[in-house]
Amino acid sequence: MNTNFLNTPFTLPCGVIIKNRLVKSAMTERVSNKKLEPNEKHHRLYKLWADTGLGLCITGNIAIDHIHRESAGNVYIEDERILPKLKEWATIAKSNNTQVWVQLSHAGRQTLKFLTTRPLSSSDVQLHKMGLFGKPKAMKEHQIETVIKNFVNAARICKKAGFTGIQFHAAHGYLLSQFLSPLTNKRTDKWGGKLENRSRLLMTIIDETRKILGDSFPISVKLNSSDFQRGGFTEEESLQVIKMLNGKLDLLEISGGTYEKTIMFGADGKDLEIKESTRLREAYFIEFSKKVRSICDIPLLITGGFRSFQFCNKALQGKELDFIGMARPFITDIDKIASFIHGKIDKLNNIIVKTGIKTIDDAAEAGYYARQLIRIAEGKRLDEKTRAFKSSFFVIKHELKKALIRRFL
Numbered sequence: 001m002n003t004n005f006l007n008t009p010f011t012l013p014c015g016v017i018i019k020n021r022l023v024k025s026a027m028t029e030r031v032s033n034k035k036l037e038p039n040e041k042h043h044r045l046y047k048l049w050a051d052t053g054l055g056l057c058i059t060g061n062i063a064i065d066h067i068h069r070e071s072a073g074n075v076y077i078e079d080e081r082i083l084p085k086l087k088e089w090a091t092i093a094k095s096n097n098t099q100v101w102v103q104l105s106h107a108g109r110q111t112l113k114f115l116t117t118r119p120l121s122s123s124d125v126q127l128h129k130m131g132l133f134g135k136p137k138a139m140k141e142h143q144i145e146t147v148i149k150n151f152v153n154a155a156r157i158c159k160k161a162g163f164t165g166i167q168f169h170a171a172h173g174y175l176l177s178q179f180l181s182p183l184t185n186k187r188t189d190k191w192g193g194k195l196e197n198r199s200r201l202l203m204t205i206i207d208e209t210r211k212i213l214g215d216s217f218p219i220s221v222k223l224n225s226s227d228f229q230r231g232g233f234t235e236e237e238s239l240q241v242i243k244m245l246n247g248k249l250d251l252l253e254i255s256g257g258t259y260e261k262t263i264m265f266g267a268d269g270k271d272l273e274i275k276e277s278t279r280l281r282e283a284y285f286i287e288f289s290k291k292v293r294s295i296c297d298i299p300l301l302i303t304g305g306f307r308s309f310q311f312c313n314k315a316l317q318g319k320e321l322d323f324i325g326m327a328r329p330f331i332t333d334i335d336k337i338a339s340f341i342h343g344k345i346d347k348l349n350n351i352i353v354k355t356g357i358k359t360i361d362d363a364a365e366a367g368y369y370a371r372q373l374i375r376i377a378e379g380k381r382l383d384e385k386t387r388a389f390k391s392s393f394f395v396i397k398h399e400l401k402k403a404l405i406r407r408f409l
């Protein structure tokens, strides 16, 4: 019989043991209550996920201030008033000896107009996507200091609430990734220009957090292997940043893409600067792992496209990575995950949503999964008949509704 590498424990540099190698990657929940707190919908989702037997569950992104939320329905952490609600959530999510880490984020220029028409970013480079995002203001020095303080404070509150680790979201074009990319960071001060300066915000946040949380609390970063945009954060730059991260982290998660190039959902776009060999593999960022392995020894989690047990097990056996990250199967295949971990079924579902209109396909894919996730959180069944075209408007409609409820009720 083949050895099941997926179902083996792993000890992180900080000493924490994760019971197996399957990780649920962050998925924004969009289901907070009017006060933007976690509630019974979070409890239901995270209990279901803990019951699958996964090793590590990373929460959807939680904002470090009340404005720069990725979703109008997402939780934010600014102070300890939210602590009792976080404690309830953490307690349920940790059942079944599950590690539960909070993904902390600031959306920067990717904050929807419904939340602010003038978000803060590294520079004033606007994101043009369906007219949904305002022109950002370049942060002043004191505002950067506030961002650092807020990330560290939110991480401290997560630990106090009982979450077992944190992850800083530095991928997918959110604020920390905006600072990293020369396309969105045009600054000429110590926070912009050469890579050392563009990565200063991320490095400072990690160092300051470590000082507060100590060496035995897991700290992770989700980083792009590349933005896949001409003139953006490249693979070479990503590798340089990873070298700088060596020794600072307990886990590095690799993904890729931004709102403008949504490659995190699949490497099938013809116009992407991505190698054919990568496109053809089940997990589209795994090629990058060899390069990462050769320059750093941070435990490695790769996310995007993993669906078959044999492929995952082989990648773990070959030490291409230490953890398998999955997101969408934790929506469409929750009831199969336990058998998957034990190697009893090989394939998980891979529903790709296509409208036939290329420009709205990424909105359709995101909308389909967002809607299904919310249905599960509400205790409903998956709606497998959802039409692709209808899905493409789901997120905008949901966000508008959530933003209006918050403003007027």
Ligand SMILES: Cc1cc2nc3c(=O)[nH]c(=O)nc-3n(C[C@H](O)[C@H](O)[C@H](O)COP(=O)(O)O)c2cc1C
Binding pocket: 025, 026, 027, 028, 059, 060, 061, 103, 169, 171, 172, 222, 255, 264, 265, 303, 304, 305, 306, 325, 326, 327, 328, 329, 366, 369, 370, 373
């Ligand atoms: C509904 C949904 C919400 C997501 N929200 C987040 C998020 O909050 N933070 C994040 O880093 N990635 C987020 N992602 C991206 C996933 O973590 C993951 O990188 C991507 O879906 C590829 O993995 P998969 O092929 O296993 O789905 C989200 C994906 C989906 C489908």
